Amino acid sequence: xxxxxxxxxxxxxxxxxxxLGSSAQEGSxxxxxxxxxxRALRGRRLGDLVFVNLTRSAAVVVVGxxxxxxxxxxxxxxxxxxxxxxxFLGPEWLPGGQPxxxxxxxxxxxxxxxxxxxxxxxxxxxxxxxxxxSELAPPVVRTPLSIVIELLAAIPSVVYGxxxxxxxxxxxxxxxxPGLQATWGWTGLFGGAASGYSxxxxxxxxxxxxxPTVSAISxxxxxxxxxxxxxxxxxxxxxxxxxVRMAVLPYGRSGLFGASVLGxxxxxxxxxxxTMVIGNRNAFFSSLLQPANTxxxxxxxxxxEASGTHLxxxxxxxxxxxxxxxxxxxxxxxxxxxxxxxxxxx
Amino acid sequence: xxxxxxxxxxxxxxxxxxxxTKVAIGGLRAWFxxxxxxxxxxxxxPALRAIAIIGPSGCGKSTLIRTVNRMHELVRGARVEGxxxxxxxxxxxxxxxxxxxxxxxxxxxxxxxxxxxxxVGGNVAAGLRLNGVRDRAVLDAAVEKAxxxxxxxxxxxxGLDQPGVALSGGQQQRLCIARALAVGPEVLLLxxxxxxxxxxxxxxxxxxxxxxxxxxxxxxxxxxxxxAARVADYTAFxxxxxxxxxxxxxxxxxxPTQELTEKYVTxxxx
Ligand SMILES: Nc1ncnc2c1ncn2[C@@H]1O[C@H](COP(=O)(O)OP(=O)(O)OP(=O)(O)O)[C@@H](O)[C@H]1O
Ligand SMILES: [Mg+2]
Numbered sequence: 001x002x003x004x005x006x007x008x009x010x011x012x013x014x015x016x017x018x019x020l021g022s023s024a025q026e027g028s029x030x031x032x033x034x035x036x037x038x039r040a041l042r043g044r045r046l047g048d049l050v051f052v053n054l055t056r057s058a059a060v061v062v063v064g065x066x067x068x069x070x071x072x073x074x075x076x077x078x079x080x081x082x083x084x085x086x087x088f089l090g091p092e093w094l095p096g097g098q099p100x101x102x103x104x105x106x107x108x109x110x111x112x113x114x115x116x117x118x119x120x121x122x123x124x125x126x127x128x129x130x131x132x133x134s135e136l137a138p139p140v141v142r143t144p145l146s147i148v149i150e151l152l153a154a155i156p157s158v159v160y161g162x163x164x165x166x167x168x169x170x171x172x173x174x175x176x177x178p179g180l181q182a183t184w185g186w187t188g189l190f191g192g193a194a195s196g197y198s199x200x201x202x203x204x205x206x207x208x209x210x211x212p213t214v215s216a217i218s219x220x221x222x223x224x225x226x227x228x229x230x231x232x233x234x235x236x237x238x239x240x241x242x243x244v245r246m247a248v249l250p251y252g253r254s255g256l257f258g259a260s261v262l263g264x265x266x267x268x269x270x271x272x273x274x275t276m277v278i279g280n281r282n283a284f285f286s287s288l289l290q291p292a293n294t295x296x297x298x299x300x301x302x303x304x305e306a307s308g309t310h311l312x313x314x315x316x317x318x319x320x321x322x323x324x325x326x327x328x329x330x331x332x333x334x335x336x337x338x339x340x341x342x343x344x345x346x
Numbered sequence: 347x348x349x350x351x352x353x354x355x356x357x358x359x360x361x362x363x364x365x366x367t368k369v370a371i372g373g374l375r376a377w378f379x380x381x382x383x384x385x386x387x388x389x390x391x392p393a394l395r396a397i398a399i400i401g402p403s404g405c406g407k408s409t410l411i412r413t414v415n416r417m418h419e420l421v422r423g424a425r426v427e428g429x430x431x432x433x434x435x436x437x438x439x440x441x442x443x444x445x446x447x448x449x450x451x452x453x454x455x456x457x458x459x460x461x462x463x464x465x466v467g468g469n470v471a472a473g474l475r476l477n478g479v480r481d482r483a484v485l486d487a488a489v490e491k492a493x494x495x496x497x498x499x500x501x502x503x504x505g506l507d508q509p510g511v512a513l514s515g516g517q518q519q520r521l522c523i524a525r526a527l528a529v530g531p532e533v534l535l536l537x538x539x540x541x542x543x544x545x546x547x548x549x550x551x552x553x554x555x556x557x558x559x560x561x562x563x564x565x566x567x568x569x570x571x572x573x574a575a576r577v578a579d580y581t582a583f584x585x586x587x588x589x590x591x592x593x594x595x596x597x598x599x600x601x602p603t604q605e606l607t608e609k610y611v612t613x614x615x616x
Contacts, residue, residue, distance in 0.1 A: 229459060246472060
């Protein structure tokens, strides 16, 4: 056969035999009506055709964009991979050094730790907000509170960064970190002189930045839990909180997981605010109060003064970041599949 | 020596003649917002009987049974006035905890609604867990008992850890009945429990209701006249939020005193 099979053959009635189909077949005396119906049907077919092709081309465009971006990154990064090779696995990123060093691991480490920590700090708060908004808060507070949360999502990240530099970091340095060092110093996680510009500050700022997104999506997920599920718990004598725990959260868990993954994606890719508060030090850190760097923050810092191998190495970093994000996404999808399979709801 | 159980059994027929009142509804009115959907319902429901509530769609049947376990007030803007006296205690009296009321009065809904992330056993144990029961053995025993009472045990005993939603629709509905029974309610409210089920599953649930009323009081909404006639000892006919007639089921179907009732049960309704 040549060409794609049309969804409906052009001159047969549609497969659903319904009243439309039968009256269209009824013969000549009702030519006017029949013509009208046929035209309406054709219109529907045309609409379907346009719709299908539009969505199809949208999908192609998206995939093409991703492939194109990755390919161009690869091409630009290839010289660096050839010149540096296993040097990317070194412990230090020092492009200006003699000789220059391009160890990407500390940056990967910085990216993972800040994003992971942000998720750890932000997601529980975001879920809490979502639960309050969708389940517990009296209706009068819900709307204003939701609007405030959504406003937070609209603040540009450079503004978060400014706030981080001038308010959050000094506050943490003066009022929080000394106490943290005093009580939890023995864990070794909070050693060193705390300047305020550090991994933890970046993670806290990131947590604040992902909270609006994660809580807004989570709220929608919780709202979509059917009344029947809530009533099942209520009829057993569940208190509002017990309804949340026994019916609402379990039902929505795959959606909540998805919301967290989106939060993680945002945290991994966030550049500006992190660059502004993380302290920009390109080596491994063991204390969360040490300055560090993430891949995006290095890219933002160095891209305008780089050339030659250095520039190519930055492209290579871009690929590495892409791979990190891809790996996390694949794991997330696998986990999601398992969640879905265990609690199979439609 | 006289076996006390035998003695009890001997007095049972007498009790059957004049059953005591389990749920006494008095002057009950209910609203959704400003719309009144129940007006001045007075209804004395006998203990250990199955009571059917019938009436055309939208007449307030669901609302009526939802006032009996204080579910109605959970809808935003919904309001109740009047009395619902269960065993001599008004559940709408000030200071009565609605949550505690719902733990004593079970409810099963039109569409089966097992918890999708819980196993069969987990669903049945859910209410007990709410009540703080943690002991594995106690839970297992209660799960088995409830599943037996719900006539589901034989079908699921080898798959208690399977997801509850993997059962068929009829099994799911019996699972929901088991879940309600597990906490030992004295009254069971059923809102069109069979309307999503096929005839075989329906007749299983009907048999079940007949068995269960030995132990608890059953209030059931149904659109199915035959069903009401088959399983209910008493039937209440509701129309436009008013109680038109309440009597033994046989009288409602054979010699109703109200013309409206007769028209409705004979299917000659406007
Ligand atoms: N959530 C709600 N908000 C506003 N009005 C409602 C709500 N639920 C029900 N009603 C109205 O209350 C009246 C009684 O409803 P109810 O559900 O008790 O009827 P029903 O007899 O159970 O009907 P059906 O046989 O269709 O289930 C109806 O007129 C309905 O429109
Ligand atoms: Mg109803």
